[in-house]
Amino acid sequence: MIYLDSAATTAVRREVLEAMWPYLTGDFGNPSSTHSLGERAATALGEARATVARLLGARASEVVFTAGGTEADNLAVKGIALANPRGRHLVTTPIEHEAVLESCDYLRRHHGFDVTLLPVDGTGLVDPEQFAAVLRPDTTLASIMFANNEIGTVQPVAELSAIAERAGVPLHSDAVQAAGWLDLDIRRLGLDALTISGHKLGAPKGIGALVVRGRLSLEPVLHGGGQERGARSGTENVAGAVGLATALTLAERTRVDDAHRVTALRDEFIATVKSMVPDALLTGHATSRLPGHASFCFAGTSGEAVLLELERRGVVCSSGSACAAGSDEPSHVLLAVGIEPELAQTAVRFTFGAGATDGDLQLAAAAVLESVLAVRRLTPEPSGGARPPRTGVPAT
Numbered sequence: 001m002i003y004l005d006s007a008a009t010t011a012v013r014r015e016v017l018e019a020m021w022p023y024l025t026g027d028f029g030n031p032s033s034t035h036s037l038g039e040r041a042a043t044a045l046g047e048a049r050a051t052v053a054r055l056l057g058a059r060a061s062e063v064v065f066t067a068g069g070t071e072a073d074n075l076a077v078k079g080i081a082l083a084n085p086r087g088r089h090l091v092t093t094p095i096e097h098e099a100v101l102e103s104c105d106y107l108r109r110h111h112g113f114d115v116t117l118l119p120v121d122g123t124g125l126v127d128p129e130q131f132a133a134v135l136r137p138d139t140t141l142a143s144i145m146f147a148n149n150e151i152g153t154v155q156p157v158a159e160l161s162a163i164a165e166r167a168g169v170p171l172h173s174d175a176v177q178a179a180g181w182l183d184l185d186i187r188r189l190g191l192d193a194l195t196i197s198g199h200k201l202g203a204p205k206g207i208g209a210l211v212v213r214g215r216l217s218l219e220p221v222l223h224g225g226g227q228e229r230g231a232r233s234g235t236e237n238v239a240g241a242v243g244l245a246t247a248l249t250l251a252e253r254t255r256v257d258d259a260h261r262v263t264a265l266r267d268e269f270i271a272t273v274k275s276m277v278p279d280a281l282l283t284g285h286a287t288s289r290l291p292g293h294a295s296f297c298f299a300g301t302s303g304e305a306v307l308l309e310l311e312r313r314g315v316v317c318s319s320g321s322a323c324a325a326g327s328d329e330p331s332h333v334l335l336a337v338g339i340e341p342e343l344a345q346t347a348v349r350f351t352f353g354a355g356a357t358d359g360d361l362q363l364a365a366a367a368v369l370e371s372v373l374a375v376r377r378l379t380p381e382p383s384g385g386a387r388p389p390r391t392g393v394p395a396t
Contacts, residue, residue: 001314001315001316002314002315002316002360002363002364002367003316003352004315004316004317004350004351004352004364005316005317005318005349005351006200006292006351006352006353007149007177007200007293007318007349007351008318008351009199009200009205010199010200010201010202010353011202012199012202012203012204012243013202013203013246013247013250015246015250016202016203016204016243016246016247016250017243019242019243019245019246020204020239020240020242020243020246021239022044023041023044023238023239023242024239027040027041027044028041029041030235031044031045031235031236031238032225032227032235041238044238044241044242045065045236045238045241045242046060047242047245048065048238048241048242048244048245049063049065049241049245051245051248051249052209052211052241052244052245052248053211055184055248055249055252056184056185056186056194056196056211056248057184057185057186057187057188057189058186058187058211058213059214061214061229062211062212062213062214063209063210063211064209064210064211064212064218064228064229064231064232065207065208065209065228065232065236065237065240065241065244066207066208066209066210066232067206067207067208067237068197068198068199068205068206068207068208069097069099069174069176069195069196069197069200069208070097070099070208071208071221071232072195072196072197072208072209072210073097073099073100073103073143073174073195074099074103074221075210075218075220075221075231075232076143076172076193076195076210076212077090077100077103077104077107077141077143077172078103078106078107078219078221079212079218079219079220079221079231080140080141080170080172080192080193080212080216080217080218080219081107081111081113081140081141082107082111082219083216083217083218083219084140084141084170084216084217085140086137086138086139086140086168086169087136087137087138087139087140088111088112088113088114088138088140089113089114089115089116089136089138089139089140090104090107090108090113090114090115090116090139090140090141090142090143091115091116091118091131091134091135091139091141091142091143091144091169092104092115092116092117092118092142092143092144093117093118093119093120093126093144093145093336094117094119094120094332094333094336095120095124095145095148095150095151095153095332095333095336095337096143096144096145096174097145097149097174097176099174100143100145100174101332104143113140116134118130118131118134118144119336120153120336120337121337122337122338123153123284123285123286123288123337124148124151124153124283124284124285124333124336124337125153125155125156125285125288126144126155126156126160128156128159128160128163131144131160131163131164132163132167135163135164135167135169139167139169140169140170141169141170141171141172142160142164142169142170142171142172143171143172143173143174144157144160144171144172144173145173145174145175145177146173146174146175146177146178146182146184146194147175147177147178147181147182147289147290147293148177148284148333149176149177150283150284150295150331150333150334150347150349151283151284151285151289151293151295151333151334151337152177152284152285152289152290152293152294152295152351153284153285153288153289154178154182154285154288154289154290155173157173157189157191158188158189158190161189161190161191162190164190164192165190170192170193170213170216171190171191171192171193172191172192172193172194172195173189173191173193173194173195174195175194175195175196176195176196176197176200176208177200177290177293178290179196179197179200179201179248179251180200180201180248180251180252180255180258180354181255181258181259181290181291181292182255182259183255184196186211186213191213192212192213192216193210193211193212193213193216194210194211195208195209195210195211196208196209196211196244196248198240198243198244198247201244201247201248201251202247202250202251203240203243203244203246203247203248204240204243206237206240207237207240207241207243207244208244209244212231218231220232220233222234254354258291258354259291260291261354262291262292262352262353262354262356263291265292265352265356265357265358265361266289266291266292266293266294266352268358268361269294269350269361269364269365270282270294272361272362272365273294273296273365273368273369276365276366276368276369277296277298277368277369277372279298279299280296280297280298280372281296281297281298281299281339281343282294282295282296283295283296283297283334283337283339283347284337290351292351292352292353292354292356293349293350293351294349294350294351295347295348295349295350296347296348296350297334297339297343297344297346297347297348298346298348298372298375299343299346300346300376300379301346301372301375301376301379302345302346302375302379303319303345303346303347303348304319305375305378305379306346306348306368306371306372306375307319307348309370309371309372309374309375310348310364310367310368310371312371313367313370313371314363314367315363315364315367315368315371317348317349317350317351318348318349318351319347319348319349330342330344330345331344331347334347348368350364
């Protein structure tokens with residue numbers, strides 16, 4: 001099997017499992033307990049927090065462990081907006097993860113916030129000048145993802161942060177997909193808050209983190225025992241926190257070299273697919289995109305049907321966000337970048353990690369051609385005999 005769905009999840013690394021094992025077995029104590037088992041768990045939790053903070057350019061007191069990226073996004077958007085009443089205006093984009101979009105909508109429906117959806121261009125990029133223009137004196141938070149999970153586009157986060165800082169607006173970024181590939185030092189980037197998730201990095205599912213600069217207050221979303229310095233109640237997942245810290249450490253050690261090598265593999269894969277399927281439409285930005293991300297629309301097919309054909313040929317990938325799998329609706333991300341609904345439903349996403357090889361990607365590209373042709377042979381022509389119109393930005 002050739003696994004090309006790393007944006008959905010990654011396998012837990014052996015080193016991560018080994019680091020976690022003591023806190024799943026002998027040192028299983030509750031870190032809030034005052035006996036020796038609890039104290040050992042608390043020490044491990046503190047060390048994991050310090051490690052994550054160091055790798056993300058933060059202080060240990062600024063790291064909040066969560067159950068994953070979705071919870072961290074909810075806590076960032078709701079927690080910052082409700083605790084820092086500069087006003088009741090939020091700015092985000094239409095290509096955000098649902099965790100951000102639905103949190104903004106919750107604040108609109110239940111707390112009277114006004115939400116501005118900043119448009120993106122056909123490649124998924126935010127225009128910094130447009131971003132500056134929509135910020136208002138009552139804007140209490142802007143949330144713009146670092147790298148998009150469906151199309152791979154990477155935003156100019158440092159430039160956007162500088163604009164937000166001049167306007168006095170806190171900026172949060174969902175960096176779940178960027179972790180392990182891009183520099184996430186929040187102070188170098190100028191960010192006020194940042195979200196990561198363990199299972200995109202080789203840690204287990206069920207652990208994530210939100211980093212929030214100390215100058216910002218945070219209204220908790222979960223209430224109870226007051227863990228995580230009151231920001232997130234619930235007994236801490238000590239083993240998960242250790243696993244996240246270990247995975248982030250391992251990724252950071254080789255991040256620059258991995259990104260360089262995988263970017264070259266990505267570009268070769270995109271070029272090969274385009275040569276085999278000339279009308280394939282690359283979605284997202286051709287160069288300002290995640291190293292291990294290539295996503296296409298194949299006119300005249302069904303994305304789900306192509307996926308099934310690919311799996312028959314030993315290639316596992318996805319049609320977009322794993323969180324929206326099974327939905328009959330076109331991707332909100334693809335619609336936001338100007339792709340017509342019918343064409344959006346032909347999308348297939350290929351995402352791969354540092355272990356990707358040229359041989360596997362060449363085999364995958366050949367399987368793409370076979371799969372697209374197989375589906376097209378079985379798909380009736382649209383009325384008039386024409387394929388669905390191609391819109392968006394072609395690959396270069």
